[in-house]
Amino acid sequence: MMKDNMVKSENGEYSFIVIGGGPAGYVAAIKAAQLGAGVALVEQDTLGGACLNRGCIPTKAYLKNAEIIEEIKQVNTAFDIDMPATVKMKNKVVRKLTSGVGSLLKSNMEAAADSLGRCLHLPPKVSMPGMNR
Numbered sequence: 001m002m003k004d005n006m007v008k009s010e011n012g013e014y015s016f017i018v019i020g021g022g023p024a025g026y027v028a029a030i031k032a033a034q035l036g037a038g039v040a041l042v043e044q045d046t047l048g049g050a051c052l053n054r055g056c057i058p059t060k061a062y063l064k065n066a067e068i069i070e071e072i073k074q075v076n077t078a079f080d081i082d083m084p085a086t087v088k089m090k091n092k093v094v095r096k097l098t099s100g101v102g103s104l105l106k107s108n109m110e111a112a113a114d115s116l117g118r119c120l121h122l123p124p125k126v127s128m129p130g131m132n133r
């Protein structure tokens, strides 16, 4: 990577900045770090993006819950859904996976930092010229 293309931040220099810690962003950041780039990943909300926080994972957690309840209802028609418990279970699954992504990022990017003297930097937000937010 060309020195001129490096992006400077107050905490160091990055040759690769990923905006967004969803499935696309965290995979790209890890791959770039494994290839030796100085990587910064910027996420404005929670790691894992739509998939882990609102999309794939929450819907599958609810779906599995609904399937189990359907089966129970076949033997106990009075059985009903406990929605607060269902949401709590979904939140637990989401937390486990988003913190797993955090650990994955940290371990991969710290490995790059150890060998290359570069660091992982996770500011809450980034603004770039031309970005409308």
Ligand SMILES: Cc1cc2nc3c(=O)[nH]c(=O)nc-3n(C[C@H](O)[C@H](O)[C@H](O)COP(=O)(O)OP(=O)(O)OC[C@H]3O[C@@H](n4cnc5c(N)ncnc54)[C@H](O)[C@@H]3O)c2cc1C
Residues within 6 Å of the ligand: 019, 020, 021, 022, 023, 024, 025, 042, 043, 044, 045, 046, 047, 048, 049, 050, 051, 052, 054, 055, 056, 057, 059, 124, 125, 126, 133
């Ligand atoms: C209800 C639902 C169910 C789904 N189910 C499935 C499924 O079963 N299987 C499947 O393959 N896909 C599913 N998807 C699609 C899947 O969620 C998306 O394809 C996937 O999340 C896209 O990943 P991404 O990283 O491109 O974007 P996102 O997941 O949207 O991540 C983008 C991230 O960037 C961050 N960001 C945005 N702008 C900025 C900024 N300016 N600064 C800092 N951070 C920023 C956001 O906060 C977000 O975390 C589902 C989606 C929904 C909504």
